Amino acid sequence: xxxxxxxxxxxxxxxxxxxxxxxxxxxxxxxxxxxxxxxxxxxxxxxxxxxxxxxxxxxxxxxxxxxxxxxxxxxxxxxxxxxxxxxxxxxxxxxxxxxxxxxxxxxxxxxxxxxxxxxxxxxxxxxxxxxxxxxxxxxxxxxxxxxxxxxxxxxxxxxxxxxxxxxxxxxxxxxxxxxxxxxxxxxxxxxxxxxxxxxxxxxxxxxxxxxxxxxxxxxxxxxxxxxxxxxxxxxxxxxxxxxxxxxxxxxxxxxxxxxxxxxxxxxxxxxxxxxxxxxxxxxxxxxxxxxxxxxxxxxxxxxxxxxxxxxxxxxxxxxxxxxxxxxxxxxxxxxxxxxxxxxxxxxxxxxxxxxxxxxxxxxxxxxxxxxxxxxxxxxxxxxxxxxxxxxxxxxxxxxxxxxxxxxxxxxxxxxxxxxxxxxxxxxxxxxxxxxxxxxxxxxxxxxxxxxxxxxxx
Numbered sequence: 001x002x003x004x005x006x007x008x009x010x011x012x013x014x015x016x017x018x019x020x021x022x023x024x025x026x027x028x029x030x031x032x033x034x035x036x037x038x039x040x041x042x043x044x045x046x047x048x049x050x051x052x053x054x055x056x057x058x059x060x061x062x063x064x065x066x067x068x069x070x071x072x073x074x075x076x077x078x079x080x081x082x083x084x085x086x087x088x089x090x091x092x093x094x095x096x097x098x099x100x101x102x103x104x105x106x107x108x109x110x111x112x113x114x115x116x117x118x119x120x121x122x123x124x125x126x127x128x129x130x131x132x133x134x135x136x137x138x139x140x141x142x143x144x145x146x147x148x149x150x151x152x153x154x155x156x157x158x159x160x161x162x163x164x165x166x167x168x169x170x171x172x173x174x175x176x177x178x179x180x181x182x183x184x185x186x187x188x189x190x191x192x193x194x195x196x197x198x199x200x201x202x203x204x205x206x207x208x209x210x211x212x213x214x215x216x217x218x219x220x221x222x223x224x225x226x227x228x229x230x231x232x233x234x235x236x237x238x239x240x241x242x243x244x245x246x247x248x249x250x251x252x253x254x255x256x257x258x259x260x261x262x263x264x265x266x267x268x269x270x271x272x273x274x275x276x277x278x279x280x281x282x283x284x285x286x287x288x289x290x291x292x293x294x295x296x297x298x299x300x301x302x303x304x305x306x307x308x309x310x311x312x313x314x315x316x317x318x319x320x321x322x323x324x325x326x327x328x329x330x331x332x333x334x335x336x337x338x339x340x341x342x343x344x345x346x347x348x349x350x351x352x353x354x355x356x357x358x359x360x361x362x363x364x365x366x367x368x369x370x371x372x373x374x375x376x377x378x379x380x381x382x383x384x385x386x387x388x389x390x391x392x393x394x395x396x397x398x399x400x401x402x403x404x405x406x407x408x409x410x411x412x413x414x415x416x417x418x419x420x421x422x423x424x425x426x427x428x429x430x431x432x433x434x435x436x437x438x439x440x441x442x443x444x445x446x447x448x449x450x451x452x453x454x455x456x457x
């Protein structure tokens with residue numbers, strides 16, 4: 001019963017995360033203004049959730065497979081050998097044996113082609129999608145692989161798109177809530193947003209993420225009941241003129257806007273994949289973050305003139321910056337912190353220079369097809385920037401790996417620790433290995449890290 005209750009709560013939280021104020025009010029705003037065809041965010045975000053969570057097993061004869069066979073002692077030894085090889089690379093370079101270990105180093109730094117060609121994750125599955133891949137590797141949050149492979153500083157830098165996405169999401173929710181309260185209570189919209197924000201900040205600050213979880217459940221029930229009750233009244237209210245929208249409710253897509261239309265769909269689908277929310281171990285850091293994000297979100301909600309625009313904008317930097325970063329760190333073993341930093345800086349700068357109407361940023365770069373009258377980009381610039389960032393990550397990673405492992409650049413210049421050969425995989429501790437050998441050599445190893453042996457090479 002308790003398990004069923006927890007599952008129900010998780011389902012409600014999952015649904016309420018999508019079907020919130022930004023979804024309801026933003027979709028209604030966009031559909032009324034531009035038609036249903038131009039209301040892309042609801043469908044796009046739903047597809048992103050499916051892509052992020054579902055996967056299809058691929059049964060391959062992978063000696064390191066956790067999913068297709070029990071992990072025998074031989075499998076464990078091969079996994080440990082996988083890490084020992086990388087340790088040998090690092091120690092070899094420390095000892096000045098660059099030439100001796102160059103071939104092994106290049107195979108690690110520039111290799112991984114065989115696994116990638118088979119489409120294998122480390123567990124021998126067709127890990128085409130993200131959520132299962134992260135769970136199988138034992139990660140708690142999406143940023144664990146970034147911190148393990150690139151270090152904490154680079155991991156912190158990559159958190160910027162996430163926190164900005166949360167900020168715009170909060171602003172969309174607060175603006176929607178404020179608009180609803182201002183209509184129901186007939187009060188000023190700004191005052192309604194401030195009141196809504198104060199209530200949300202206080203209960204989140206005091207109750208933590210558990211309060212957010214349970215209010216999500218209550219919110220979902222209220223939305224469902226409220227919509228059912230409001231529907232018949234909306235049909236008879238004089239403000240609802242169905243004849244006025246009968247010819248425009250579907251909307252249309254101009255031919256010159258097809259590229260930009262596709263760009264927004266890709267933004268919603270791929271930008272929704274790396275979405276991450278997790279409880280911080282340092283509760284006061286979490287509370288301070290709640291205050292900062294809540295306050296800034298309130299200001300944005302007050303001055304922004306579109307709920308739907310904020311609803312879409314929350315995944316903008318996630319798509320442009322974080323989506324290629326997450327994809328490559330999970331499936332391209334040769335990427336490193338130098339490539340990640342280059343991709344981040346290039347993508348972030350280009351995105352700022354491309355302008356954003358929701359925030360009032362005028363574009364400094366006019367892409368092909370730029371509409372000077374309405375000051376909008378008709379070129380799929382977000383997808384273009386995402387691809388440019390991806391190429392930067394790949395190119396700079398391969399180049400720096402080659403320069404460092406070949407010894408062209410001395411080790412003292414490796415400020416981001418490329419030569420350590422860090423991977424996203426957790427290393428088995430000696431204690432794990434001993435326990436398996438003592439208990440059952442054929443048993444599946446489920447404990448992937450311990451306090452005294454969870455470091456990576």
